[in-house]
Amino acid sequence: MTVTVIGTGLIGCSLANRLKETGFANKITGVDKNPENVQAALKLGWIDETCTLDEAIQQSELIIIAVPVDATLELLPDLLGKLDKQVLMDVGSTKETICASVLNNEKRGRFVATHPMWGTEKDGPEAVVKDAFKGRVAVICEKEKTDEDALQLVESLYSIIGMQLVYMDAAIHDVHAAYVSHISHIASYALSLTVLEKEKEEDAIFELASGGFESTVRLAKSNPAMWVPIFKQNKENVLDVLNEHIVQLRKIKSCLEKDNYTYLQELIADANKIKRILK
C-alpha cells in the first residue's frame, strides 16, 4: 500500500518507519511545507519520495496528517475535498474541534479521527524512535461517523504497530487528554521557568540536577509550535485542570506556611495513590 504522510516530523516519520517495518506500507510519500524536514526524512530513509500534495493524494490509499493541530484544522476540509476513495486520518492531541470542523462535510466518512498516545519532547525527522507506539493506546473518536472500510484500515494500522485501540467520544477524549498529557506539559514548562527565573547560576543546576528534576522537567523541552495550538484548542479543559493544579499546590503551600505537617503527610499519602494506577 502507498501511504502519504503530511508532516515529516517526529510522529509522521516514526509512524512511517513502523509502517514500512511491519509491511503495512510498501511506499511512503512524504509532504512537508518545510523543505529541510522533507530532505532530512528522505536522507534518513523514513520516506521513499516526495511530491506535491495533489500528486501524493492521487497515488495513495491512506493519507496521514501529522502536523500541529492548528495546521490540521486548516488542511482538513481542503484535503477531504480532494479525496475519492482514499482514507484520511489525523494523529493530533485534540479531537473535539477537529471533529467538529468536518461534522457536516459530505466526505466526513473518509476521515478517521485518531490520537496515538505516544511522543517525546523532541521533534523533527532526526528524533525518530525506532520502536515507537508499541504497547501504547491509540484513541479513535467518532467511529460512527466514519465509513466502515476507512475505520477498518486505520484499526488494522494501529494493530499492526502494536497499539491498543480505545474508542471515545471526541469531547471526552479532550477532557482525559487534558489530565493525562496536557497538564503535565504545562507543569513542566512552569517548572522550567521557575528554575530558570530563580536559579541564575546555571552551572549549579547542571551539576546538581538529579534524575528527579530531569524527569519532571523533560517535557519543558517540547516545541511550542506543537503545544500552543493544543492548549488553544483544548483551552477550557486545560484551564479547568490547571485551576485544580494550582489549588493543590496552594494546599501544600498552606501546610508549609502553617507548619501543618500532619496534613502535608496526608496529602502526600493521597498523592502516593497514583501508584495503584501507574505501576
Added chain:
Amino acid sequence: MTVTVIGTGLIGCSLANRLKETGFANKITGVDKNPENVQAALKLGWIDETCTLDEAIQQSELIIIAVPVDATLELLPDLLGKLDKQVLMDVGSTKETICASVLNNEKRGRFVATHPMWGTEKDGPEAVVKDAFKGRVAVICEKEKTDEDALQLVESLYSIIGMQLVYMDAAIHDVHAAYVSHISHIASYALSLTVLEKEKEEDAIFELASGGFESTVRLAKSNPAMWVPIFKQNKENVLDVLNEHIVQLRKIKSCLEKDNYTYLQELIADANKIKRILK
C-alpha cells in the same frame, strides 16, 4: 574496612552494595529501627550482619546515617558523643539545619555533612539499584569544620563509587536543593492530587496515560516519611520556589484566559531554554 549503615533503606543499601562491590568496605553492618528492613537487607545480601548500634559503632571505622532527615537530626548529637576515632557521615537532602545542630559539638570534626544527589521514587532494601550514584554529584558541606582524615575518607568513598565532588556552603546547598530536587517532588505530588481529584474514571488514566505523564508524576510515588521532614527543614527555600512556581503557572493560565497565544509561545520558548542546561 568495616562500615556501619544506619538505615537499611534504598539509599543505605544501595550505598552498602556499591561499597562492597568496589572493595571500599569488606564488612557492612546494618542497623535499622525497623526489624523487617534489616532482615530484608540481610536476606538480599546488602549487609553482612546486624547488631546493636553501640556494638556497630565500636567495630566500625565509618558510620553512615541514611535515615530521614528528622531522624538524622535526633540521632546526630548522640552518635557524635559515642565516637572515638571513627568517622560519621550523613546523606540527607537538607544540610543547613543538620550542620547547625552540631556546630558547637566538641566532636564536630568527626562528622562529614554530605548529600549524594541520587535517589528514586521507591524505598526500602528491595528497591536497591545496582549501579546507583555513578556519574552523579555528591555535595560536601562545611568541609572546613571537618577533620582532615574524616574528609579524606569520605572523599575517597564518593570517588570510588564514581561520584563527582562539589563543595558548598550548607545554606547555599539548601537553596539549590529546593530548586533542583524539592520543587520537582512538590510539583509531582500536586499533579498526582490534581489528576486523582478530577479523574474519577481511573481506568481512563491507566489506559491513556502516556510516557510524558508517567515521567512528570513518577516522583509522586515518593515516601512521605522521607519527604515531609525535608520540606519542613527546608521550608523557607521550598516556599520561595513554590511561590515562584505558582506565579509561573498563573502566567500560563492568564495567557489561556486572555487568548494571548503570542505570549504563551514566548513563555514556552523561554521554558525550552532548559535544553541548554539539561541535554
